[in-house]
Structures are given as structure tokens and as C-alpha cells.
Amino acid sequence: MTEAIELLSPENFEPNMIFDCGQCFRFDKTPSGTYAGVAKGKYIEVEKTGERVIIHGVSESERERWEDFFDMSLDYSAIGESFAYDKTLSEAYKYSHGIRILHQDEFETLISFIISQNNNIPRIKGIIANLCKKYGKPVFTDASGNTHYSFPTPQSIVDAGEQGMRELKMGFRAGYVFDAASKVLDKTIDLESVYSMQTQEALKYLMQIKGVGLKVASCTALFGFRKYDAFPIDVWVKRILEKYYDVKGDASYFGQYAGIAQQYLFFYERCMSGVFLSKQNEI
DNA sequence: GGCCAGGACCTTA
């Protein structure tokens, strides 16, 4: 952990918002106030002091890759300002301005959001942590002696079997996770090919997997494949649409960055309801 | 002890 890079001009970058807005389940706040976790097979620690952002555990030669992970080439300020036409969305942006959409590993995103269905975030994180501990590989042991693991490969999940998933307390999702890993492994689902698809086509393609409906497919498209117009509708977003809007599920109202709008709204509404103010995630 | 959680699937009408 001696090597590190500093992100250049890190606007709209608040680690607590990025990692606690519900898009990723593998990062936790450390005692020193940084956020740490494994992404793309590496253990990294994200530190923000003042306006500077340091990524520990990453060498200069990997800069491009991690700038992509944090979506540094997208102008979030401009996108936020483009939401001025909508009062609710403007307020949400003002509050959630530090969120950036991470470019997470495709397979990890797919499996994680299958596990997320009809589940709550703390428990999702717990199941995924156990999944990685049991079927991933050790990547790094921190100063407290905690070992951090990589996300399992499709092969290791298939080898573990549906029963292996069930033992991780996934419940009815165990078969779904197994089906997803199987289809990725035997190339029934070729994740790389999703990049060349339009969003609607990508959603339809991902929904061939058992247990992947419109919502899980949308999260996978947005957080794993950079489909910014994907608009996941969970129970929270559904409530938001009913409360502030009259568009029941028509994401086109929010434009080409509907997915980012959705994250602002999701985070905002949850914070207003006090959900993210619970003991483990004080913002 | 019922309700809810970043839902999806199956059956019924």
C-alpha cells in the first residue's frame, strides 16, 4: 500500500456518496475515514482531504484504468446543471452532487444485483462479503489483520454449485446466481458483447438469465456497462416517481443520463428518510 | 409476530 496516485481535478467526488449510494457493496469506511475495498481484483483505499483525492494501492502505470473506474472523463457538473429543468432533480443533485457512477466489473455487478433483489443493503453486503471470502482469492491483509478477497470467478461459482450458494444464505437467489455464472461460463451470455448493444437491447439480453428482471438488468447495465440511460426502478424509485412525478416508469423524461438522475434521486430520498443516517453509514 | 428489503417468476383471469 505504499504506492498511490492523485486524481486530477476531482470535481463532484465525495467518497461517502460514491460508496454509500447503493451502487456498490464492496467498500467500507475505515477508522481513519477513508473508504477501502477490493475492485477489479485490487485492494484500494480512497482518501479525500480538502479538495484532493488520493487512491492508495494503485501505481501511476494503472492511472488510466482507475480514472475509468471513477468515471473521471465525464463532466458531472455539466450533467447536474442540465437537470435544472426539474425542481426535484435539481434539489437532489444539489444534495447528492458528489456521486459518480463507478465502472465496476461486469460479472461482479451482475451477481451482486441478483443478490440484491428483495433484500436490504446491509444484508446484501454481508452475503457478498461471505461469497468473496469463501470463493474468491485473498488479495490483501490490512493493518488490522483483516484479509480482503477478490470477487469469485464464474468458474468458482459453478464449481461451488447451487448448494454452495444456498449455504451462503442467499435463499431463493442461489439458483439465480448459479444460472448466471453458468451462462457466463459457457458463453450463453457473452458479457463483453453487451458493450456494443444499445441499452434496450442490452437489457433484453441480460434478462435471458433466470432471476434477472428489468430492475436487475438496469442496474447491471448502468453500474457494470456504463449505460447511462438505464433507469433502475426499485421500491424507492417507484415511491419517488409516485411522490414527485406523473410519469410512472417513463425514464425518457430524464434524458440520456437518466441513470445518473436516478442515483441522485435515490440517494436524496433515502437520506431525507434517514436511511443512510443509521449507525454504520453516517454521512 | 408481522412488515420490509435496490424483485422475479408463476399462475390466474
Add this chain to the structure above:
DNA sequence: TAAGGTCATGGC
């Protein structure tokens, strides 16, 4: 196409 029941699990 729409509505309702069911599926595991755990926190509250």
C-alpha cells in the same frame, strides 16, 4: 396486460 401469491433470510 394486470394483479396476486410465493420465494429465503434477517433486522426491526
